[in-house]
Amino acid sequence: MKIGIYGQFYHKDSETYIQLVLGGLQKKNVEIVIEENFLSIINEHQEISKNFSTFETFKELDSSYDLFFSIGGDGTILKSITYVRDLGIPIVGINTGRLGFLATIQKKNITESINQILSNEYSISERSLLTIATEPLNKEIEPLNFALNEIAVNRKNTTSMIKVETMVNDKYLTSYWSDGLIVSTPTGSTGYSLSCGGPVIDPSTNSMVITPIAPHNLNARPIVIPDNSTVTLKVSGREDAYLVSLDSRIATVENETTLIIKKAPFTIKLVQLSNDSFIKTLREKLLWGEDKRN
Structure with missing residues (x-):
C-alpha cells in the first residue's frame, strides 16, 4: 500500500500526532511518501525525535497512491484536493486543528483509527x-x-x-x-x-x-x-x-x-470510519442535542 502525506503547519504538540501517524504506518510496512515542504517543516523541529528525511517526497500525485493522509485542520484538507484533483485517491483527514468538520480521524483516536483504515474498515463519502x-x-x-x-x-x-x-x-x-x-x-x-x-x-x-x-x-x-x-x-x-x-x-x-x-x-472521496456519519458529526461539532441551560 502506498500513502501520500501532506500538512501545512507545525504547531504545539504537532510532533506527537505526526509520530503517531508515521509510526502507525511504518508498523504496517506501508510505503510512505511525504509532500516535500511538509517534510522540511518536520525536520526543522528538534521535538521530532526521529529524523524522517529518508522518506521519499512528492510534488505531484499520480494514480499509484492508495490513500492520501491530510494532517491538520479543514483548511489542510481543502488544500489537499489541489494535489488529489481528479485522481480519485481517497483522502483521510487527521484533525490536529480545532473544529475539523471534514476530518476522518480525531486526535485522541489516531492509532486505533489508522488500524481500522488499513484493515479496510471504512466507507467512502463522495463529495461534489x-x-x-x-x-x-x-x-x-x-x-x-x-x-x-x-x-x-x-x-x-x-x-x-x-x-x-x-x-x-x-x-x-x-x-x-x-x-x-x-x-x-x-x-x-x-x-x-x-x-x-x-x-x-x-x-x-x-x-x-x-x-x-x-x-x-x-x-x-x-x-x-x-x-x-x-x-x-x-x-x-x-x-x-x-x-x-x-x-x-x-x-x-x-x-x-x-x-x-x-x-x-469529478468528485473527491473522503474516507469515513464505519461508526461515523454526517449526523453524528453535526451533533459533536455543533453541540446539537446538548442542554446548556443551568
Whole structure:
C-alpha cells in the first residue's frame, strides 16, 4: 500500500500526532511518501525525535497512491484536493486543528483509527465540487478552477457594497447588493455559507446553495438549487476589481467579468470510519442535542 502525506503547519504538540501517524504506518510496512515542504517543516523541529528525511517526497500525485493522509485542520484538507484533483485517491483527514468538520480521524483516536483504515474498515463519502470559468479568461483562476467548499465573490479595497447580478440557468434571479456572494456545495454548507446564514445540507444531497454576504436588500435570503444548475454572476462596484475565492485560494477579477459556476465533472472521496456519519458529526461539532441551560 502506498500513502501520500501532506500538512501545512507545525504547531504545539504537532510532533506527537505526526509520530503517531508515521509510526502507525511504518508498523504496517506501508510505503510512505511525504509532500516535500511538509517534510522540511518536520525536520526543522528538534521535538521530532526521529529524523524522517529518508522518506521519499512528492510534488505531484499520480494514480499509484492508495490513500492520501491530510494532517491538520479543514483548511489542510481543502488544500489537499489541489494535489488529489481528479485522481480519485481517497483522502483521510487527521484533525490536529480545532473544529475539523471534514476530518476522518480525531486526535485522541489516531492509532486505533489508522488500524481500522488499513484493515479496510471504512466507507467512502463522495463529495461534489464546483468549477468556475470566466469571460474573459482569468489566468489566476484557470490552473485550479475548482473548489470543494465554495466559490465566493467579495469586495476588494473598499467598504462600499458590490452589486452581484445573478442568473440561474440563464434566467435572471436577482441582483444582490452586499459585501459578496457565496455559491456553496453541500460539503461547504457547514463553512462560510453557514456563518452567513445559509442552511446545513447533507453532503449526499444533489444541490448547491447561493448565500449573500451581509446583503443590503434584507429580503435577499439563501436559496438551494439543484446541482445541475449553471450559476452566472456579473459583479460591479465602485472599485475596478473584486475578489474571487475558491476555498482558500484567492484571485483578483475585474468588474463586469462574467463568472460561470457549475458542478465539477469529478468528485473527491473522503474516507469515513464505519461508526461515523454526517449526523453524528453535526451533533459533536455543533453541540446539537446538548442542554446548556443551568
